[in-house]
Amino acid sequence: MNNCRLIIYISALLTVFALTGCAKKIVRPNEVPSAGLGMAGPGAIAEGELQGVQTSLKTIYFDFDNYTLSPEAQAAINYDADVLKRYPNLTVVAEGHCDERGTAEYNLALGERRAGAVVERLTALGIPGARLSTVSFGSELPVDPNHNEQAWAKNRRVYLRVSK
Amino acid sequence: MKPSRLSIQSGNTRGTGASKYLLCVLSLLITVFPLPSFGKLLLDVDNPNLGKMPIMVADFLSRQPGPLNGSELASIVKNDLITCGLFDVVPAPQPLSLDQNGEPDLKTLAESGAQALVTGSFYVNGNQVTMELKLYDIGLQRLDLGKRYTGFISDHRYMVHMFDDRILEKITNTPGYFTTKIAFLEDTKTREIFVMDYDGSNLHQITNTRTINLSPEWAPDGKGLIFTSYINRNPDLWYVSADGQRVIPVSHRKGLNASGRFAPNGNFIALSLSVKSIPKIFIINTEGNIIKQLTNGLGNDISPSWSPDGAYIAYVSDQAGSPQIYVVPVSGGEPKRITLSTSYNTDPHWSPKGDMLAFTAKIDGRFQVCVIRPDGTDFKVLTNKGSNQDPSWAPDGRMIAFVSNREGVKRIFVMDSKGTVQVAVSHVPGRSPAWSPRLK
Numbered sequence: 001m002n003n004c005r006l007i008i009y010i011s012a013l014l015t016v017f018a019l020t021g022c023a024k025k026i027v028r029p030n031e032v033p034s035a036g037l038g039m040a041g042p043g044a045i046a047e048g049e050l051q052g053v054q055t056s057l058k059t060i061y062f063d064f065d066n067y068t069l070s071p072e073a074q075a076a077i078n079y080d081a082d083v084l085k086r087y088p089n090l091t092v093v094a095e096g097h098c099d100e101r102g103t104a105e106y107n108l109a110l111g112e113r114r115a116g117a118v119v120e121r122l123t124a125l126g127i128p129g130a131r132l133s134t135v136s137f138g139s140e141l142p143v144d145p146n147h148n149e150q151a152w153a154k155n156r157r158v159y160l161r162v163s164k
Numbered sequence: 165m166k167p168s169r170l171s172i173q174s175g176n177t178r179g180t181g182a183s184k185y186l187l188c189v190l191s192l193l194i195t196v197f198p199l200p201s202f203g204k205l206l207l208d209v210d211n212p213n214l215g216k217m218p219i220m221v222a223d224f225l226s227r228q229p230g231p232l233n234g235s236e237l238a239s240i241v242k243n244d245l246i247t248c249g250l251f252d253v254v255p256a257p258q259p260l261s262l263d264q265n266g267e268p269d270l271k272t273l274a275e276s277g278a279q280a281l282v283t284g285s286f287y288v289n290g291n292q293v294t295m296e297l298k299l300y301d302i303g304l305q306r307l308d309l310g311k312r313y314t315g316f317i318s319d320h321r322y323m324v325h326m327f328d329d330r331i332l333e334k335i336t337n338t339p340g341y342f343t344t345k346i347a348f349l350e351d352t353k354t355r356e357i358f359v360m361d362y363d364g365s366n367l368h369q370i371t372n373t374r375t376i377n378l379s380p381e382w383a384p385d386g387k388g389l390i391f392t393s394y395i396n397r398n399p400d401l402w403y404v405s406a407d408g409q410r411v412i413p414v415s416h417r418k419g420l421n422a423s424g425r426f427a428p429n430g431n432f433i434a435l436s437l438s439v440k441s442i443p444k445i446f447i448i449n450t451e452g453n454i455i456k457q458l459t460n461g462l463g464n465d466i467s468p469s470w471s472p473d474g475a476y477i478a479y480v481s482d483q484a485g486s487p488q489i490y491v492v493p494v495s496g497g498e499p500k501r502i503t504l505s506t507s508y509n510t511d512p513h514w515s516p517k518g519d520m521l522a523f524t525a526k527i528d529g530r531f532q533v534c535v536i537r538p539d540g541t542d543f544k545v546l547t548n549k550g551s552n553q554d555p556s557w558a559p560d561g562r563m564i565a566f567v568s569n570r571e572g573v574k575r576i577f578v579m580d581s582k583g584t585v586q587v588a589v590s591h592v593p594g595r596s597p598a599w600s601p602r603l604k
Contacts, residue, residue, distance in 0.1 A: 065482075065486065065487070065508070101531075102487075102508065102510065102526075102531075103467070103510040103511045103524055103531075103553055103554065104378055104379070104554075104595070104596065105378070105379060105422060105423045105436075105466050105467045105480070105510070105511065106464070106466055106467065106480055106482075106487050106510045106511075108378070108392075108399060108420060108422045108423070108436075108443075108466065109420065109422070109436060109438075109443040109464035109465070109466040109480075109482075110464060110482075112419060112420050112438050112443055112464070113442070113443070113464050116438070116441050116442070133418070134419060134438075135397070135398055135399070135419075136399060136419075136420060137376070137394075138378070140355075140376045140378070141376075
């Protein structure tokens with residue numbers, strides 16, 4: 001019994017140390033997934049349905065150092081616009097990304113511009129501007145961390161993140 | 165002689181805990197004799213054909229054994245002198261032969277070809293160390309510079325760097341940068357901001373935002389940094405005090421609040437905002453209010469860099485189809501494109517001397533650090549191993565920090581503005597170096 005108490009006491013002490021001492025430790029955050037900084041809150045539609053909408057949306061891809069919409073990109077946006085029209089309560093953040101080449105700051109501008117190009121097109125297709133916003137992550141969040149043409153092509157993208 | 169008091173603020177480790185304020189008392193040990201007008205130790209750093217000055221650095225001497233090692237102290241001097249690109253450090257005889265007055269026998273040393281000699285002696289008293297450091301002119305056979313420093317043992321590197329700053333001032337007429345620091349981003353998923361001595365020592369974590377941080381840039385007073393961070397899930401501009409204790413938002417408009425740079429007077433910040441959907445260069449005050457929009461048109465404009473007189477800003481725009489560097493008067497007017505040689509030129513950084521811009525160019529599929537005059541002439545490529553980016557000038561306007569992947573991982577390197585000496589300084593993977601101003 002006494003031993004038990006001692007152990008509890010020591011654990012409590014260790015917890016205090018952990019909370020004070022470790023607060024100073026260099027903390028590595030959890031790996032941020034490619035588009036993990038968005039937050040899906042509870043909405044009018046069920047969480048599962050929201051996820052279904054999310055996975056049905058197509059990612060829009062770009063050429064190197066370019067923010068113009070290729071025919072493939074336009075087709076993807078047309079498809080996404082149709083999906084979004086069926087869920088008028090969802091808001092959309094267009095997350096702009098670049099491949100790792102080039103400089104971080106210029107890529108930030110390029111990612112913003114890619115996101116802006118997609119939002120402009122969605123607006124033209126009838127999605128109200130109030131539902132749409134942009135955020136650029138530049139080259140900071142690659143989906144494929146490899147250093148080759150295949151990886152770069154996947155990383156030059158705009159990801160549409162839906163939330164209520 | 166009245167000793168002057170110098171306060172050294174040490175960057176706070178991991179952004180928590182009380183700041184340490186260290187005191188170091190410094191006094192001039194020896195009055196320097198009036199110098200003749202010729203023959204003295206002098207390097208004209210603007211001379212394009214400048215050769216390196218051969219110099220000896222003797223192991224520091226101590227009267228009794230202690231926590232500091234005389235050979236390691238001498239290594240700090242050697243490293244400073246080698247990496248600045250102006251000296252050849254030649255081996256000093258061990259031990260130095262002394263004359264009848266206990267001074268180094270400079271006559272014998274002259275045969276080695278060395279033009280100068282650095283010596284040091286030190287003694288430890290409790291947690292303090294006192295160092296006497298001297299620079300001799302071997303050719304003229306005389307003492308040129310002598311200093312005595314007393315401070316905490318933990319500041320021994322700083323004390324040696326202070327003397328090396330004076331050596332460079334003596335020989336080049338511009339104080340050294342050896343007491344300055346370099347901020348950079350850890351090249352991992354988190355990208356927290358770290359600060360280290362220019363030579364990689366005394367690494368401290370400054371931020372603990374646990375999100376993506378970008379583009380650290382020192383305030384001209386050296387008391388803090390601005391940076392872009394996703395703390396609130398948008399690339400906003402923040403300020404962090406150099407001890408990491410205060411983190412405050414500066415600009416958090418919708419869209420980009422990116423690539424913030426303090427004006428030389430510290431009263432304004434140039435940055436890229438996308439409030440009108442296309443990223444453009446704006447000037448805000450330190451409270452974050454927009455003073456003016458500096459650029460227009462359809463290009464993405466980013467990465468502003470102020471001229472040292474605050475009259476011009478260089479920046480990147482892709483208005484002509486590919487990213488190029490332009491210069492525009494802060495008072496308004498037509499931007500002038502200054503890079504014409506390659507198809508991808510970014511990250512301009514104006515030298516504190518005003519004569520050059522360092523920038524990143526894409527050459528043969530890789531990125532290289534280059535320099536160019538603000539009028540677009542004298543384009544020079546300084547690097548060629550691996551990919552090299554993100555140049556940042558030291559306050560002397562001669563040294564440049566940059567990031568290179570030439571050894572595999574990205575590390576912070578420093579080089580002189582001719583690229584003759586290029587050395588890795590960060591012991592950890594890093595990018596986006598920002599060289600500090602001279603720190604008081």
